[in-house]
Amino acid sequence: MNDPLDTVFAALADPTRRAILSMLLEDDMAVTDVAEPFQMSLAGISKHLAILAGAGLITQEKRGRVKWCKLEPDALRAASVWMQGFGQFEPVNLEAFERFLAAEFGDGTGTETARQGD
Amino acid sequence: MNDPLDTVFAALADPTRRAILSMLLEDDMAVTDVAEPFQMSLAGISKHLAILAGAGLITQEKRGRVKWCKLEPDALRAASVWMQGFGQFEPVNLEAFERFLAAEFGDGTGTETARQGD
DNA sequence: CCAATCGTCAACCGAATGGTTGAATATGCT
DNA sequence: AGCATATTCAACCATTCGGTTGACGATTGG
Numbered sequence: 001m002n003d004p005l006d007t008v009f010a011a012l013a014d015p016t017r018r019a020i021l022s023m024l025l026e027d028d029m030a031v032t033d034v035a036e037p038f039q040m041s042l043a044g045i046s047k048h049l050a051i052l053a054g055a056g057l058i059t060q061e062k063r064g065r066v067k068w069c070k071l072e073p074d075a076l077r078a079a080s081v082w083m084q085g086f087g088q089f090e091p092v093n094l095e096a097f098e099r100f101l102a103a104e105f106g107d108g109t110g111t112e113t114a115r116q117g118d
Numbered sequence: 119m120n121d122p123l124d125t126v127f128a129a130l131a132d133p134t135r136r137a138i139l140s141m142l143l144e145d146d147m148a149v150t151d152v153a154e155p156f157q158m159s160l161a162g163i164s165k166h167l168a169i170l171a172g173a174g175l176i177t178q179e180k181r182g183r184v185k186w187c188k189l190e191p192d193a194l195r196a197a198s199v200w201m202q203g204f205g206q207f208e209p210v211n212l213e214a215f216e217r218f219l220a221a222e223f224g225d226g227t228g229t230e231t232a233r234q235g236d
Numbered sequence: 237c238c239a240a241t242c243g244t245c246a247a248c249c250g251a252a253t254g255g256t257t258g259a260a261t262a263t264g265c266t
Numbered sequence: 267a268g269c270a271t272a273t274t275c276a277a278c279c280a281t282t283c284g285g286t287t288g289a290c291g292a293t294t295g296g
Contacts, residue, residue, distance in 0.1 A: 003133055013127035014284080015120075018200070025204065031243060044285055046244060051283095065242050065293040073204040082136070083198050086143065086191040132254085149273060162255055164274060169253095183263035183272050 004056070008079045011055035016040070017048050021057060024071035031060075031067050122174070126197045129173035134158070135166050139175060142189035149178075149185050 011017055020034055035045035049069060052058045056075035061068050129135055138152055153163035167187060170176045174193035179186050 005136065006131055006133060009127050009131035012197075012201075013124055013131055015124060016284090018123065021204065032241085040284095041286060042243070043245085043287080047284075050244090062243090062292095067243065071204070076201050076204050079130075080198070080201050083130075083194050083201070086139065086189070086194050128253095134254090150271085158254095159256060160272085161257080161274070165254075168274090180262095180273090185273065 005079055005082060007055040008057065008075060011051050011057055012079075014048070014051075016045075017052055020045075020048060020052065020069075021071060024058060024069060028068050028070045031069065034069060123197055123200060125173040126175065126193060129169050129175055130197075132166070132169075134163075135170055138163075138166060138170065138187075139189060142176060142187060146186050146188045149187065152187060 012021075016038065019038075023029060023034060023037075031046060031049060032042065034049065035042050038045060049058065049060065053060055057072055059070050059072055061070065130139075134156065137156075141147060141152060141155075149164060149167060150160065152167065153160050156163060167176065167178065171178055175190055177188050177190055179188065
């Protein structure tokens, strides 16, 4: 895999990884905490995180025995530019995005009862 | 593969398929003509086209014995919306896109009527 | 020191990918 | 009819992917 577009799009093609990215939108997280909501072994999540890091979509910093995962949204820019070239979509607003998140997890993503307890 | 995001991103993760999409930006094309610039069997390209069609990124219409491939940029909208949610990138212009194409194929990207002899 | 916690590594597995070749199916031309 | 063109199908192959389990190296805390 050479082209960064390859790795970024491949990373985004997996629903678990997209879900992880969405989780990291809210806050940096430790690997174990990232893994918690998933029905998957820790090693499995660790692999997904490695793939996301390989694509530059997250960075991981080890403090003590805990490794913190941080979203790096800038890595999406190149891919976004590439895509926009096709559609010339009108500027996207966050509402549409939140509808999307809601559709994908059916999880309360903000509008009603903003996330409680952080 | 359930989520349309899965299929769209997976389709975009392959450089051959992205190149095909870029070619189709300029014009609809027959399968054989799509295959011509690639060092790959026709059947190989046919498979790639099937994947793109499966993701909704192109449609194929058979007229006579020729199957025409047409770009469907609207299929990118959902993926684009998803991505924009992370970065809130400034609106993207076509210049940036053309720089990208140039970087990826080093091919004349439009300014000088790329299609000769149609 | 000892035990628990955090995370990765290594080996393994089944399924999917990306590609090939050769035969098969349509369609068109003369 | 008969041949060439356009495209897919089917079988096969090597590689990668997504996942598991079990052992392992760090780090922390009693």
